[in-house]
Amino acid sequence: MRKTIKNMFTVLGLGAAGLGAVLAMAAGTFAATPPDQPAQNLGQNPAQSPSKILPQSQDDPRAQNRESARAQRLRELDLLFKQLMSTHDEAEGRALANRIWMTWHRSGDRKVNDLISLATIYMDEGEYAAALPKLNEVIKRAPDYPEGWNRRATLLFHMGEFERSLADIMQTLKLEPRHFGALAGRGLIYSARGQFGKALKAFEQALKFNPFLQERFNLIPILRKKLGQQKI
Numbered sequence: 001m002r003k004t005i006k007n008m009f010t011v012l013g014l015g016a017a018g019l020g021a022v023l024a025m026a027a028g029t030f031a032a033t034p035p036d037q038p039a040q041n042l043g044q045n046p047a048q049s050p051s052k053i054l055p056q057s058q059d060d061p062r063a064q065n066r067e068s069a070r071a072q073r074l075r076e077l078d079l080l081f082k083q084l085m086s087t088h089d090e091a092e093g094r095a096l097a098n099r100i101w102m103t104w105h106r107s108g109d110r111k112v113n114d115l116i117s118l119a120t121i122y123m124d125e126g127e128y129a130a131a132l133p134k135l136n137e138v139i140k141r142a143p144d145y146p147e148g149w150n151r152r153a154t155l156l157f158h159m160g161e162f163e164r165s166l167a168d169i170m171q172t173l174k175l176e177p178r179h180f181g182a183l184a185g186r187g188l189i190y191s192a193r194g195q196f197g198k199a200l201k202a203f204e205q206a207l208k209f210n211p212f213l214q215e216r217f218n219l220i221p222i223l224r225k226k227l228g229q230q231k232i
Helices: 002-012 016-029 061-086 090-104 110-124 128-141 146-158 162-175 180-192 196-209 219-227
Strands: none
Touching: 061 090, 090 146, 110 128, 110 146, 128 146, 146 162, 146 180, 162 180, 180 196, 180 219, 196 219
């Protein structure tokens, strides 16, 4: 993955400093670090594709708990996004974006939270093969939870599995169309593949939901310049 991004920055005309910046950015663009959750009684399951995942029965208490958490999450997100769109203060905007991330991370299922926490630890240590089964289990257990799909998209990006990452991003956006992290992640993938027009469009879609994205200071101006576009 590092080699692919290095090639991308060579094409864009950036040096080593730019490469280091985007690698750091890639670690946080898709998914901010969730609040610490204790990881225990965690299991593994084979990879699941979206087409093979069946929804939980509404008689399942886990599904009922997640549905209650989802309803509360949506109410809070509607308010947070309204506040984010109305502020012009950089510090306040970043704080609101962080609160949105915190809200996205609340699944309503303790086991899901534990699995994501353990997967995040593995990802931080570069143990991608160990993280993947945990996130597969998250998606199997809670297929209606957007952050499960987004977290696996992040992992697949770092593994260089761009097509699979894009598929998980698509699923994330079906469940949460305002997910600016997933949209920006799509922009990173398109940039890495040299599809700069699609990359710019993805970043600008992300900016519609979060005007305070860090990419507006680096990748977006570079892409606009390369494509000969003015600021929109």
